[in-house]
Amino acid sequence: MAPQYKLTYFDVGGTAEVSRYLFSYGGIEFEDVRIKRENWAQLKDKTPFGALPTLEHNGKVVGQSVAIARYLAKKVKLVGDDDWENLEIDAIVDTINDIRLKVFPIFMEKDEAKKKALIETLKNDTFGFYLPRLEAEVQKNKGYLVLGRLTWADFYFTTLSPMFDLITGEDVLASYPNLKGVKEKVNALPVIKKWIEIRPKSHA
Amino acid sequence: MMEGACIKRTRKSINIFNTTEEMAPAYKLTYFPVEALAEPIRFLFSYGGIEFEDFRFDRENWPQMKPNMPFGQVPVLEHNGKVAHQSIAMARYAAKKAKLVGNDEWEDLEIDAIVDTVNDLRQKIALYHYEADAAVKESRKEPLFKETLPYYLQRLDAVVKANNGHLALGKLTWADLYFVAILKYLNSMCGGNDILADYPNLTALKNTVLELPAIKTWVEKRPNTDM
Numbered sequence: 001m002a003p004q005y006k007l008t009y010f011d012v013g014g015t016a017e018v019s020r021y022l023f024s025y026g027g028i029e030f031e032d033v034r035i036k037r038e039n040w041a042q043l044k045d046k047t048p049f050g051a052l053p054t055l056e057h058n059g060k061v062v063g064q065s066v067a068i069a070r071y072l073a074k075k076v077k078l079v080g081d082d083d084w085e086n087l088e089i090d091a092i093v094d095t096i097n098d099i100r101l102k103v104f105p106i107f108m109e110k111d112e113a114k115k116k117a118l119i120e121t122l123k124n125d126t127f128g129f130y131l132p133r134l135e136a137e138v139q140k141n142k143g144y145l146v147l148g149r150l151t152w153a154d155f156y157f158t159t160l161s162p163m164f165d166l167i168t169g170e171d172v173l174a175s176y177p178n179l180k181g182v183k184e185k186v187n188a189l190p191v192i193k194k195w196i197e198i199r200p201k202s203h204a
Numbered sequence: 205m206m207e208g209a210c211i212k213r214t215r216k217s218i219n220i221f222n223t224t225e226e227m228a229p230a231y232k233l234t235y236f237p238v239e240a241l242a243e244p245i246r247f248l249f250s251y252g253g254i255e256f257e258d259f260r261f262d263r264e265n266w267p268q269m270k271p272n273m274p275f276g277q278v279p280v281l282e283h284n285g286k287v288a289h290q291s292i293a294m295a296r297y298a299a300k301k302a303k304l305v306g307n308d309e310w311e312d313l314e315i316d317a318i319v320d321t322v323n324d325l326r327q328k329i330a331l332y333h334y335e336a337d338a339a340v341k342e343s344r345k346e347p348l349f350k351e352t353l354p355y356y357l358q359r360l361d362a363v364v365k366a367n368n369g370h371l372a373l374g375k376l377t378w379a380d381l382y383f384v385a386i387l388k389y390l391n392s393m394c395g396g397n398d399i400l401a402d403y404p405n406l407t408a409l410k411n412t413v414l415e416l417p418a419i420k421t422w423v424e425k426r427p428n429t430d431m
Binding site for chain 2: 048049050051055057058060062063064066067068070071074075083084086087088090091093094095101129130133
């Protein structure tokens with residue numbers, strides 16, 4: 001039977017990788033559709049709001065990477081035990097997303113001098129502000145980002161953190177051993193290790 | 205025990221039918237003295253009949269307060285000795301308490317996706333409004349008003365048309381309250397015009413939400429601010 005879920009994104013990790021990790025973690029079959037950038041212009045207006053990723057299931061289509069990841073997290077039971085615990089997870093995810101929003105536009109900057117300046121500001125103001133605080137959260141939470149145990153927040157951080165190194169050309173987590181530990185722990189999970197082995201090699 | 209030794213702050217009012225104890229509200233919401241990103245949470249608590257302390261600090265106190273916030277931002281929500289942050293996460297929590305959520309995980313996904321889309325629009329408007337460089341700001345004006353706003357508002361208007369006058373699930377959800385609660389903020393960032401002027405279904409939704417008795421009561425009693 002065809003998989004019940006179809007996830008559509010570009011041929012990169014980006015904001016879809018967290019969902020690919022969650023599908024893999026839960027052993028849930030999914031169609032991993034990767035579109036080429038040159039085809040995006042024609043496909044854009046077929047999506048709900050002109051953005052990817054989208055998730056199709058039972059004839060319905062939704063967008064928004066974090067919303068999709070939260071849905072899958074519930075399916076694979078990487079969520080809190082009550083509303084307040086889920087608020088704590090959601091808040092850390094949104095905080096990591098705030099970092100992503102500062103990183104993303106810099107990739108688009110064409111002026112090399114401007115780009116260099118933006119990267120310096122990113123390192124000093126954004127990473128310098130957020131990463132020590134997230135590092136402290138992991139220390140407080142026995143090696144996890146929230147609730148003292150594995151949640152989808154750890155998957156979210158792991159799959160977005162590659163872009164920190166990509167934009168700076170540095171090992172950004174080198175001075176954050178606890179955050180690095182989260183990433184290593186998640187990527188060492190047998191099902192995730194397997195996913196990393198089998199995912200398309202074109203994947204950035 | 206001597207009466208004077210009791211230090212718990214309670215007031216007892218005894219009436220013929222029952223005894224009620226009044227205590228400080230279970231929730232304290234802290235924000236700037238504006239609607240903006242805290243207003244959805246205020247709407248949702250009000251709709252759910254959930255008492256909350258609506259604490260608005262003076263702007264000049266912000267520099268001292270900022271380092272004490274979880275990630276240097278407000279709003280924050282205090283409850284049972286814990287402090288939460290991130291406005292949308294807190295709105296989702298309030299929505300669950302107010303029972304304005306979906307009946308299953310897919311329904312909640314549909315609501316979340318619309319709320320995040322509205323938030324995307326807010327961020328794009330904010331990129332224009334808060335730009336410090338006047339030339340850069342001017343260059344962002346036309347794309348925002350001629351392309352971005354119509355792109356989102358046309359689609360959101362169509363969603364409301366297809367959903368029985370609501371933003372998701374064909375019925376009232378927290379997506380509706382979220383959208384209407386930040387409207388004044390969006391309008392003020394867009395220069396004070398009514399961005400919904402050309403969108404009849406979104407305008408009708410705004411009126412639907414503002415006519416809800418609990419929301420009407422809240423809007424009448426809340427401090428009057430520009431955004």
